[in-house]
Amino acid sequence: MTVDRGTVARRLSTRLLATGTGWMLALAMSVGLPATSAAQGDLPTAGDLESGGSEGASEETDDTSETDEKDSDDESSASDESSTSDRSSEASTSSAPQSSQQTSDERDAEQPDSTSKEGDTSSDSEETSEGDDKQEDPPGEVVETNETVERETEGPHSGADHVDRVQEGVNLNGVPGFRNIASAQPRNPMTFRLSLGSHFTAGSNVIRQRDQNRFFGGRLNLQGTFLKYFSANIGFQARNNVNSYGRPRAMLALGDINLGLRGHYAPIDGVDLGLDLTLDVPSGFQIAGPDFSGTSVRPRLLGTFDVAALSGRDIPLTFHANVGYRVDNSSNLVSQGIQLTRIERFAHNISAYDYLEFGLGAQYNLPYVSPFLAWNLSVPVAGDDGICDAERPLPCAEQVGFQSYPDTLSLGLQAEPIEQLTLQAALDLGLAPDQAEGVPTTAPYAIMLNASWTIDMEPRIERVTRRIETIREVAPPRGRIVGNVLDAETGDPVAGAKVQYLGEQSRTAQMTDDTRGGFDSYGFEPKREIEMKISHPDYHAKTVTQTIQEGKQKLEVQLKPKPREATVEGTVVDGDGNPVSGATVSFEGPQQTSAQTDGSGAFSQTVKPGDYTMTVSAPDYLTGGRDLELEERDDQQMRVELQPSPDDELASLSGDAIEVEERVQFETGSAELTGDSNAILDQVAAILLNNPNIVRVEVQGHTDDRGETSENMKLSQRRAETVKEYLVEQGIAADRLVAEGYGPEDPRVPNISPRNRRLNRRVEFKVLER
Numbered sequence: 001m002t003v004d005r006g007t008v009a010r011r012l013s014t015r016l017l018a019t020g021t022g023w024m025l026a027l028a029m030s031v032g033l034p035a036t037s038a039a040q041g042d043l044p045t046a047g048d049l050e051s052g053g054s055e056g057a058s059e060e061t062d063d064t065s066e067t068d069e070k071d072s073d074d075e076s077s078a079s080d081e082s083s084t085s086d087r088s089s090e091a092s093t094s095s096a097p098q099s100s101q102q103t104s105d106e107r108d109a110e111q112p113d114s115t116s117k118e119g120d121t122s123s124d125s126e127e128t129s130e131g132d133d134k135q136e137d138p139p140g141e142v143v144e145t146n147e148t149v150e151r152e153t154e155g156p157h158s159g160a161d162h163v164d165r166v167q168e169g170v171n172l173n174g175v176p177g178f179r180n181i182a183s184a185q186p187r188n189p190m191t192f193r194l195s196l197g198s199h200f201t202a203g204s205n206v207i208r209q210r211d212q213n214r215f216f217g218g219r220l221n222l223q224g225t226f227l228k229y230f231s232a233n234i235g236f237q238a239r240n241n242v243n244s245y246g247r248p249r250a251m252l253a254l255g256d257i258n259l260g261l262r263g264h265y266a267p268i269d270g271v272d273l274g275l276d277l278t279l280d281v282p283s284g285f286q287i288a289g290p291d292f293s294g295t296s297v298r299p300r301l302l303g304t305f306d307v308a309a310l311s312g313r314d315i316p317l318t319f320h321a322n323v324g325y326r327v328d329n330s331s332n333l334v335s336q337g338i339q340l341t342r343i344e345r346f347a348h349n350i351s352a353y354d355y356l357e358f359g360l361g362a363q364y365n366l367p368y369v370s371p372f373l374a375w376n377l378s379v380p381v382a383g384d385d386g387i388c389d390a391e392r393p394l395p396c397a398e399q400v401g402f403q404s405y406p407d408t409l410s411l412g413l414q415a416e417p418i419e420q421l422t423l424q425a426a427l428d429l430g431l432a433p434d435q436a437e438g439v440p441t442t443a444p445y446a447i448m449l450n451a452s453w454t455i456d457m458e459p460r461i462e463r464v465t466r467r468i469e470t471i472r473e474v475a476p477p478r479g480r481i482v483g484n485v486l487d488a489e490t491g492d493p494v495a496g497a498k499v500q501y502l503g504e505q506s507r508t509a510q511m512t513d514d515t516r517g518g519f520d521s522y523g524f525e526p527k528r529e530i531e532m533k534i535s536h537p538d539y540h541a542k543t544v545t546q547t548i549q550e551g552k553q554k555l556e557v558q559l560k561p562k563p564r565e566a567t568v569e570g571t572v573v574d575g576d577g578n579p580v581s582g583a584t585v586s587f588e589g590p591q592q593t594s595a596q597t598d599g600s601g602a603f604s605q606t607v608k609p610g611d612y613t614m615t616v617s618a619p620d621y622l623t624g625g626r627d628l629e630l631e632e633r634d635d636q637q638m639r640v641e642l643q644p645s646p647d648d649e650l651a652s653l654s655g656d657a658i659e660v661e662e663r664v665q666f667e668t669g670s671a672e673l674t675g676d677s678n679a680i681l682d683q684v685a686a687i688l689l690n691n692p693n694i695v696r697v698e699v700q701g702h703t704d705d706r707g708e709t710s711e712n713m714k715l716s717q718r719r720a721e722t723v724k725e726y727l728v729e730q731g732i733a734a735d736r737l738v739a740e741g742y743g744p745e746d747p748r749v750p751n752i753s754p755r756n757r758r759l760n761r762r763v764e765f766k767v768l769e770r
Contacts, residue, residue, distance in 0.1 A: 165316065165365040166414055169422030169452035172197045174221030174233035175260060175276070179374040179410040179426045179448060181320050181361035184274035184302035186264035187225040190457040195221045197424070197450030201443045207342050207435075212244040215347075215443065221452075233260040241347035251347035255283035255290045262302070270309030274302035276324070285333040285348055294333040300324030300357070316366065322359035331384055342394070345440050352387045352438030353380035353397060355406075363414070374410040374426075380439055387438045397436040404436035412448070424450040478523030479548040481555050485517040485534055488558040493517030497536040497559065502543070504530070526550040538562055566630035569604040570638040572597045572616055580642055583618035588692040589628075609634065611733075613692035616640045623686040627733030640731075643682055650676075651683035653691060658684055658765035663758075664723060671718035673726065681723065684765060685730035694736070696769040699723050701741040702748075704757035709743060717741030723763055738768065 168183060170176050170193050177183040198218045206213035217239035225231040237256035242249055260278045267273065278298045284291035300322055307317040330350045334340060340350060355378040363372035380397040388396035397404050412426030425448065432442040485494045495514040501507040501522070510519050524530055528548045535541035539559035546555060568587075572580045579601025586594040587605060589612035595605040609632045615625040621642040628636065651660045665675035673681075688694060701716035701723075720739035728734050749756045 165367065166370040166416045167420070167422055167454060169193065169414065169424060169450070169454070170195045170221060170223050170233070171424070172199060172219055172221075172448055172450050173258060173260075173278075174219070174223050174235040175262070176223065176231070177320065178361065178363065178372050178414055178424055179412055179428070180376045180408075181359050181372075181374045182262075182274070182276055182300070182302050182322055183320060184264060184272040184304040185306075186228050186266070186272065187231060188456055188458060189225060189228050192222070192224045192455045192457075193452045194455075195219075195223070195450055195452035197221070197448065199428075199446050199448040201446040203444060206443060207243060207346050207441050208245060211343075213343075213346075214242045215446075216240050219450075229264045231262045231264070234258070239347075241343075243343045243347070246343045246347070247341075251286075251344065253283040253348055254288045257281040257290050270306040272302075272304040272306075274304075276300040276302055276322075282330055282333060282349070285350070291333055294330045296326055296328045296330060298324050298326040298357070316364060318363050318365060320359070320361040320363075322357070322361075324357045326355040326357055326378070328354050342435065342441060345438075349440055351380075351440060352384040354382040355379060356381055368415060368417075370414040372410075372412050372414060372426075374412070376406075376408050376410070378406040380405065380436075383438055392437045394435055394437040397439050400434050400436040403434040404432055404439055406439065406442050407431040408442065410448075420454045420456070422452045422454065424448070424452075477526055477550050479526045479550050480523055480552045481521040481530070481532075481546055481548070482552050483512075483519050483521070483555040483557060485512045485519070485536075485557050485559060487539075488560045494536055494539065494559055497534055497539070500533045500535070502531040502533055524548045534559065538564075562633070564609070564632040565606045566609050566632065566634035566636070567604065567606050568614070568628065568630070568636050568638070570602070570636075570640060572601045572603065572618070572624075572640045572642060574621070574642055575644070580618050580621065583616055583621075583642070586615045586617070588613045588615070613689060614731075615689045615692075616642060618642060620645050622646065622682060623689055624731065625689040626731035627736065629733075646679060646683065649683070650680045651687060653687050656767040658687055658697070658767070660684070660763075660765070663761070664763040666719055666722075669715070671715065671722045673722060678726070681726050682730065685727050685732055688727070688732050688736065693770050694767055696736055696738060696767075698738045698740055698766045698768050699727075700746075700764040700766060701739070702746060702760060702762050702764070703744050704760045705744040705747070705751040706757065713741055713743035715741070716743045719763065 168176055168185070169178075171178050171180065171182070173180065173182075174195065175182040176185070176187060176193075196219070198216065200214075200216040202214040204210070204212050217237060219235055219237045221233060221235035223231065223233035235258045237258070238252075238254045239256070240250060240252045242251075258278060258280045260276065262274055262276045264272060264274045276299070278300070280296040280298070281290045281292055282294045282296075283289060284294075301324065303321040305319045305321075307313075307315045307319070328351045330348075331352050333348065333350060344350070357376070357378050359374065359376045361372060361374040363370050383396065383398070388398060394400075407430070409429045409431055410426045411429075412424060415423045417423065428443075428446040428448065430442040430444045430446075435441055483499070485497045485499075486492065487494055493512070493515070494517045495512055497512040497517065499510040499512065499519050499521075501509075504522075507522050510521070512519050521530075526548050529545055530548055531543060531545050533541060533543045534557050536559060539561050542557060542559055544555070544557055546553075570585075572583045572585070574580055579597070579599070581597055581599045581601060583597040583601070583603075584594055585597065585603045585605065586592075587607055589607070590610035591608045593605060593607060595603045597603045607630065609630050612628045612630060613625065614628055615623055617623045622645055624640050624642045626638060626640070630636070648661070650662060651658055653659075660680050662676065662680060664673070664677045664680055666672060666677075667674050688697065699720045701718075701720035703712040703716050705712075717739070718741070720741050724734070724737045724739040727737060744751070744760070747756075747760045748762065749759055751757050751760060
């Protein structure tokens with residue numbers, strides 16, 4: 001069997017990407033792993049296997065889990081050759097996979113009956129309690145069997161066509177296809193593609209005589225096929241154009257968004273039709289972010305024709321045809337009365353016309369690279385009113401004619417260096433020599449680069465039938481230990497305990513199972529003494545010695561649990577970093593306890609797990625501390641800084657509110673704290689630490705009535721969140737605080753004077769729950 005780089009990439013991407021951690025690991029391993037011979041057996045390669053077309057992945061059956069079943073089958077094969085033949089026939093048609101057979105001596109030497117690696121269990125573990133002994137075949141008997149297994153293989157899953165071709169990626173617009181050409185072929189359900197691409201051009205005399213122009217655009221696209229005949233995509237673009245005559249020279253656009261929906265239909269083999277609807281939301285003119293007033297809509301008909309499928313001959317050619325109409329509203333980005341320059345129109349892709357769009361494409365499909373050719377033409381129609389006025393610097397498109405229509409010819413390559421990674425590169429040649437008013441200039445050339453990664457949730461499954469010939473030998477007598485590891489205090493099973501065989505370097509450690517804390521040992525020669533060490537992170541380790549007896553013998557091991565308390569250690573210092581000795585550190589929660597700091601300001605306290613409010617108090621200092629969430633055997637280190645006791649009481653608890661004597665102040669029109677706000681909020685934090693029974697407090701932000709209401713609502717929300725963040729920094733748990741901005745909606749006094757407005761600009765603290 002050969003190890004294919006595509007197999008490695010598919011298996012890693014399917015398993016590791018599902019947990020969100022394997023993108024780069026799968027890519028790196030698939031690039032760096034050469035094709036080598038496998039260490040076990042002479043299995044046929046993927047090209048030699050017959051695909052059964054079955055759905056639903058099934059891993060190769062673990063040899064360990066079916067030992068008893070194979071032994072039973074082999075007993076009947078030893079007694080009757082005809083029954084062996086019948087069983088072989090059944091095995092070749094059975095949908096349930098069976099593992100390859102081993103001699104019982106090999107099975108004992110290589111792995112235990114039930115558990116040979118962490119977390120692995122076996123049905124034999126239950127049978128061992130009954131003391132059943134397995135019978136062995138006579139020595140030297142040749143046993144031939146057929147085995148059917150289902151396995152994941154390299155390449156797209158079994159429903160894909162033309163697995164020998166480059167897998168089609170997405171183009172720069174996030175649509176399956178290449179260079180502005182969309183494919184109508186449906187993809188596999190639950191297939192997703194992430195792409196990153198760019199296009200750029202540079203040159204002189206591009207937009208006007210003697211100019212120097214450079215353009216760069218970048219796109220991030222996500223495309224998904226949720227059903228066989230329905231797909232969608234979303235993309236984001238940023239672009240920048242620099243022209244020596246531009247004012248400003250650099251024109252940047254951030255925030256272009258495009259959304260697409262497609263339906264697919266295949267009337268006959270080799271012909272695919274599609275309907276595409278795209279929404280393009282451009283970024284604002286000379287402002288960042290999308291401007292929905294300029295949203296353009298483009299419905300489009302798609303057709304794809306596979307010559308090989310249509311002709312029945314091995315001709316790897318595919319043709320595409322696209323026809324659509326673009327309702328272009330990009331001119332809405334510019335206020336009435338503003339006449340755009342040619343440079344601005346090119347940089348921001350603002351058109352005064354709708355377009356009738358045509359696209360033709362062809363690609364030659366090869367296993368590793370696929371060259372393609374694309375032609376795109378946009379015919380301007382339905383121009384804006386006044387676009388053909390005589391005072392315009394350029395004639396309009398109706399006057400110039402075909403020479404000014406956006407017209408490009410693209411030459412490119414599509415490649416798949418490793419499976420699931422598709423790369424595209426293309427050169428666009430502009431075929432429109434003239435310019436027209438209201439139509440963005442067509443660049444003489446542009447270069448496009450794009451990379452897309454495909455995630456196919458349905459692996460390819462192949463069913464393989466193979467003949468196995470083995471010679472069985474009688475194994476010497478063996479003895480096994482069937483053990484259970486229990487909690488010494490509760491008697492509950494201890495799952496995940498490690499069983500190590502001391503002095504047996506060839507025996508790897510085992511792990512107890514989740515149901516009964518059990519393990520089934522390796523096979524050992526009778527009358528030997530085996531020393532085993534049983535350990536678990538939550539328990540004290542224990543070493544036991546057992547004399548092996550022929551057959552199976554039971555063993556129960558009880559482990560004493562370790563202490564499960566949490567430990568909090570830290571240092572208390574003043575504002576200058578000097579240690580504060582004699583400070584009282586109190587813990588309020590599932591357990592009420594306290595500790596004192598020593599001469600170096602250090603303290604240490606062990607408590608039960610749970611949520612605590614830790615308060616630190618000392619004479620002449622403001623109370624400090626933290627809200628803590630402690631888990632079993634948690635070990636937290638912290639440093640608490642105490643501030644001197646204030647001369648004035650700036651905050652106090654009164655009923656269901658924390659009253660502040662002075663206003664929390666901010667920079668004008670900003671959420672940045674200023675003045676004595678920190679001193680006020682330090683006392684608010686001290687009140688919350690001293691009153692852990694206060695479960696939730698709402699931090700309210702208020703403004704006066706000056707300015708727009710919507711802006712005041714946003715400002716008050718930001719100020720409330722700033723105060724919340726400050727209190728969290730002082731050790732208050734974030735879930736005890738709720739930030740809410742009310743703007744001018746709840747004034748304390750009427751907004752009729754500067755003094756009243758100053759009183760209405762405030763932050764209040766309301767107790768919601770105790």
